Amino acid sequence: MSNIKAEINSIMINVISNVFEDMAFMEAIESREILEPQDIPNLMWSSLLVNDPVYEEFKLFISKNLVRKITETIYGFLDEESGDQILNDTLTEILNIVVGKFFKEVLPPEQSFSLGLPEIGSTEECPMKEPGSIEWNFTLENEQVLLISSEKILTKIAELNS
C-alpha cells in the first residue's frame, strides 16, 4: 500500500504543478511543512465531491491573496472593486481541474468518473483535518496551499487498477 500511496502522491503533485503552470504560470513546489487549514492567512477554501467511482470529498485551502494573483494572471487585470465572486470562480475552477486531471491520470482509461459541483466553504467554519485523511502541501509564490482528501481513495484506486 505504501508504494501505491507514493505513486498516487507523485501523480497528484505532478497534476497540481501542471495545472498551476498552465493556468497561472506559477510553479507549485511540494512542501513538507505540517500545515493546518487555519494556518493559512486570509483563508479561502473549496470542496468538491467525487460521486463515482468513489464517494469522497476533496478540499482545497488557499490564501485569498494567492487566489487574487492567479485571477489577475488569467484575467489580465482585476480592479479593487472586483467582488469575491470572481475569486470564488477561480478557486472552484482550480479544484475542479486538479481533481479531474488527477482521476484521469490514476484511473484505467475505460473507467469513467463523476464529480459534483465545487462549493465555496465558509471561512467561519473551517474544517479540521480528520483522521484517515491524505494531504498534499505545496507552496506557490511563497504562499501555502493545502489539498486534503480521504485515504479511502487510495484503496479504491488500487482496486480499480488491479
Added chain:
Amino acid sequence: MKRIVIADDANLARMYIQKCLEIAGPQDAKFEGASNGKEALELIKKEKTDLLVTDLNMPIMDGLTLLKWIKSNPLLKDTPVIVITSVSNVSKNLELQKFGAHKVLSKPITPAIIHNAIEQLF
C-alpha cells in the same frame, strides 16, 4: 459574423475560453455566455449559432443533457459542439462523441488546443 456560445457555470472559465477563442478562433466572432445548459439552449434556439463550447458539470442542465437536446433537435442538430471538461477520459470522450460532440477537450485548454479543435469548422 460567427456566433459562439460558451456554457460554463464558472464566469472565469467562460472568460478564459473566450480569450483562447479570441486568440485562436475566427476574427469576426461574437460571444455569448451561459451559466448552465438551459440558458445555453435558450441562446442557441434564439439565433443561429456557429459553435457551442460547453462544460459538462453545470447546475440545472448539464453539458451532456444539453448536447443530447441539441443533437435531437432537427433545427439545431448541425450546431457544432465542443465539450471542454475536467472529467474527460477515453470512456467519457467516446460517450460524448457518440452523442455528437465534435471534439472533447480537457481543461485547462490553451489557444493552440482550441485552434486545432476548431480548424475544420471555420
